Each structure stands twice: as structure tokens, then as C-alpha cells.
Amino acid sequence: MKQSIKPRPDLKKLEEGILKGDRVILGQAITLIESNLDTDQTAASVLLERILPFTGNSIRIGITGVPGVGKSTFIESFGKYITGQGKTLAVLTIDPTSPLTKGSILGDKTRMEVLSKDPRAFIRPTASSLTMGGVANKTREALLLCEAAGFNVIIVETVGVGQSEISVKNMVDFFLLLALAGAGDELQGMKKGILEIADALLVTKSDGDNIKASREAQAMYQQSFHVLPEQPSGWRPVALTSSALTGEGIEEVWKMISNFSRLVKESGYFAQNRNHQTISWFREYFKLLMESDLQKSKTVQLKRENLEQELVRLSIPPQEAARQLLDVYHQAIRESAT
Ligand code: GDP
Numbered sequence: 615m616k617q618s619i620k621p622r623p624d625l626k627k628l629e630e631g632i633l634k635g636d637r638v639i640l641g642q643a644i645t646l647i648e649s650n651l652d653t654d655q656t657a658a659s660v661l662l663e664r665i666l667p668f669t670g671n672s673i674r675i676g677i678t679g680v681p682g683v684g685k686s687t688f689i690e691s692f693g694k695y696i697t698g699q700g701k702t703l704a705v706l707t708i709d710p711t712s713p714l715t716k717g718s719i720l721g722d723k724t725r726m727e728v729l730s731k732d733p734r735a736f737i738r739p740t741a742s743s744l745t746m747g748g749v750a751n752k753t754r755e756a757l758l759l760c761e762a763a764g765f766n767v768i769i770v771e772t773v774g775v776g777q778s779e780i781s782v783k784n785m786v787d788f789f790l791l792l793a794l795a796g797a798g799d800e801l802q803g804m805k806k807g808i809l810e811i812a813d814a815l816l817v818t819k820s821d822g823d824n825i826k827a828s829r830e831a832q833a834m835y836q837q838s839f840h841v842l843p844e845q846p847s848g849w850r851p852v853a854l855t856s857s858a859l860t861g862e863g864i865e866e867v868w869k870m871i872s873n874f875s876r877l878v879k880e881s882g883y884f885a886q887n888r889n890h891q892t893i894s895w896f897r898e899y900f901k902l903l904m905e906s907d908l909q910k911s912k913t914v915q916l917k918r919e920n921l922e923q924e925l926v927r928l929s930i931p932p933q934e935a936a937r938q939l940l941d942v943y944h945q946a947i948r949e950s951a952t
Contacts, residue, residue: 622653623642623646623661625660625661625664628642628643628646628661629664629665631643632665632763633665633668633763633764635702635763635764637736637763640736640759640763643661644738644740644756644759646658646661647661647662647752647756648740648752648756658755662755662759665762666758666762668761668762669762670761670888671761671764671766672704672760672761672765672766672767672768673766673768673788673871673875674757674768674785674786674787675767675768675769675786675787675788675789676769676770676771676779676783676785676786676788676789676790677689677769677770677772677790677792678771678772678773678778678779678782678789678791678792678808679791679792679793679818680794681773682794683792683794683818684792684818684819684858685773685792686725686726686771687818687858688792688816688818688858689705689729689769689771690727690728691864692858692864692867692868693705693729693732693769694732695868696767696868697729697732697734697735699868700734701734701767702735702736702764702766702767703729703734703736703765703766703767703769704735704736704737704738704760704765704767704768705726705729705735705737705738705768705769705771706738706739706740706757706760706769706770706771707725707738707739707740707770707771707772708740708750708753708770708771708772708773708778708782725737736760736763736765738756740752740753740756750770750772750778750781751781751898751899751902753770753781753782753785754785754895757770770782770786779808779811780811784891784894784895785891787874787875787878787884787887788813788814788871788874789811789812789813790812790814790816790867790871791809791812791814791815791816792815792818793815793818793831794818794819794831795817795819795820795827795828795830795832796827796831809835809838809842813845813847813849813851813852814852814853814867814870814871815835815839815851815853816853816854816855816856816863816867817831817832817835817853817854817855818855818857818858819857819858819859820855820857821857821859821860828855829855831855832854832855833853835853836852836853839851839852846887847878847881847883847887848878848881848883849878852870854866854867854870913942913945913946914939914946917938917939917942918939921935921938922935
């Protein structure tokens with residue numbers, strides 16, 4: 615029987631292709647980093663290390679909002695505006711739908727049809743791998759690849775219903791929240807805390823009969839921003855309205871983000887925030903590796919199960935149980951080293 619062996623990725627070709635901005639190769643590289651095969655992970659790490667010096671030169675924008683708020687329609691017209699300015703744009707979409715249901719909030723319809731044909735744009739849904747515990751760990755790596763490929767603007771889109779907004783907030787420079795006017799509860803099922811992490815809120819579909827309600831919602835959100843504590847960036851969050859249908863407000867969003875970018879670059883916050891994000895990414899990744907290492911050890915797993923039984927019988931306090939588990943883990947490491 616003929617066995618199919620997966621060829622080793624040609625890292626030199628991938629690296630050169632990315633740095634030349636080759637879309638096909640960029641797509642292949644993203645597939646490589648998304649793979650959970652050990653050999654691919656090793657190759658992906660080498661590739662990421664090689665392209666790292668060429669990253670960092672884009673403005674990274676996170677966009678979130680509940681399904682139906684108009685994210686893809688907005689990104690389509692905002693994206694066209696950006697490419698119309700001669701800039702290149704990559705859009706990475708995260709679908710946090712549970713892999714168990716195999717369903718998809720984002721994927722089951724044709725999205726951003728016009729933008730996907732634009733030679734200055736690159737659109738890519740990224741897998742929300744849960745195998746490493748994080749919702750968006752692959753997206754950040756995909757973002758770095760897109761930067762090395764020379765994209766000027768990178769949008770990371772996520773559905774505002776899960777935990778993915780926080781991960782996205784931690785990988786972008788500017789975080790934009792989309793909301794609808796007049797839909798009863800003004801935050802429409804989103805966690806209230808999300809307003810606190812937004813740099814701006816955009817009331818979408820401000821056209822036709824909806825204009826008045828949109829302006830009222832805008833004023834209401836602007837009011838809510840006033841009572842929030844000042845952001846570490848010194849930036850005061852803004853509420854705006856837009857219509858992807860009429861194009862109203864689209865240019866203002868770009869101007870606002872450019873303004874933000876200029877201010878935080880001048881103040882030094884831009885670089886400081888990116889450094890902070892890199893460090894917290896490293897710490898997060900280390901925790902994930904530790905956790906998966908723990909799970910690999912049979913002795914540790916057995917001890918953990920025993921301790922959990924003791925805990926519910928109230929025969930050991932949690933702190934002591936944790937200390938004992940750590941001892942067993944240390945011992946397992948020593949044994950595996952000998
Ligand atoms: P998403 O699920 O957040 O990506 O939302 P979509 O972009 O798919 O939009 C949901 C629905 O709202 C679609 O039927 C769009 O045609 C409609 N829509 C989106 N933007 C606008 C807008 O600016 N004005 C109006 N009137 N409808 C819009």
C-alpha cells in the first residue's frame with residue numbers, strides 16, 4: 615500500500631515568499647502555523663523567528679460586535695476605503711464557535727465579497743484552536759506573518775459573544791466595538807465590561823429611518839464613556855455612527871484611528887503597549903505549555919485525581935493539595951531528566 619508522507623515545509627521558500635508579499639505563500643504559512651502536528655509546530659516556530667525582524671510595521675485594529683451588527687459589511691466598506699488610499703489591508707477573522715458543534719457563526723455565508731477580490735486586500739479566517747487552551751493564539755502568529763508580508767493595516771475581527779474579545783484586545787493597537795441603535799438593552803447581550811476596553815464605539819446602520827435612533831445611541835454611549843476611568847493610553851474613547859450602505863462615517867473612523875495612532879506614537883504609549891502585549895503573550899504561552907506538560911504526566915494526573923477526591927471529602931485544604939501536586943510534578947520532572 616502506498617503511504618502518503620507529508621513533505622517537510624520548505625522554510626526558505628516560505629520565508630522568501632512572505633517577505634515578497636506573495637499571498638499564496640502567506641496562506642500556506644498560515645496553514646502551517648495553524649497545524650497542530652509537532653513537526654509543523656517546530657517548523658512554524660523557526661519560520662516565526664526568521665520573520666520576526668520584519669514585523670511591527672502595521673496598525674493593528676480589532677473589531678468586535680454581536681452577530682448581525684454589521685461587522686462584515688462595515689469591514690467591506692472600511693476596507694475599500696483603506697485600499698482606496700493606496701494602503702494594503704489584511705483581515706483575519708476569528709470564529710470562536712465551539713469545535714464540538716462544528717457550527718460556525720462567521721463562516722456559513724459569503725462575507726466581504728468585494729474586498730476579497732481587491733488585489734490590495736487579503737482575507738483569512740483563522741482557526742480558533744482550543745488544543746492549546748487559547749482562543750486566539752494562532753491569530754496573533756498569523757498577524758505577525760501578515761506584517762512581515764508588508765500589510766499596512768491589519769484588522770482582526772471577532773464575534774462579541776465569547777472570551778475572544780480580550781485576546782483580540784491584547785493583540786491590537788486600537789479596539790473598535792460595533793453596536794446597533796434601539797435594540798432594547800443597549801449592550802445587546804455583550805458583557806458590560808467590553809465598553810471599558812473599547813477605544814471607540816461605532817453605531818452601525820445609521821441610515822434611513824434609523825438615523826435618529828443611531829444619533830441618540832451615539833450620544834448615550836458617549837455619555838457612558840465619560841464616566842469611565844481614563845485609559846492608560848490617555849486616549850478618550852469616542853462614539854461615532856456609520857452606514858456601510860451610504861458610506862456615512864466610514865472616513866471618520868479612519869481619521870479617528872489615524873489620529874489615535876499619531877497621539878499614542880508621540881506619547882510613547884504605542885511602543886510601550888506593544889511591548890507589554892508581547893510579554894503577556896509570552897507569559898500566557900508559558901502557562902499553556904506548563905498546563906499541557908502537566909497533563910502529559912500520568913503520575914501527576916493520578917495524584918491530581920486522588921487529591922480532588924480528598925478535597926471533596928474535606929480531608930485536605932486546597933493550598934496543601936496544590937503544594938503536594940507541585941511536589942509530585944517536580945519529582946516527575948527529575949525522573950524524566952535521569
Ligand atoms: P455581521 O454578522 O456582524 O458580520 O453582520 P453583517 O455584516 O452580515 O450584516 C448583517 C445584516 O445587516 C445584513 O443583512 C446587512 O445587509 C445589514 N447591514 C449591514 N450594514 C448595514 C448598514 O450600514 N445599513 C443597513 N441598512 N443595513 C446594514
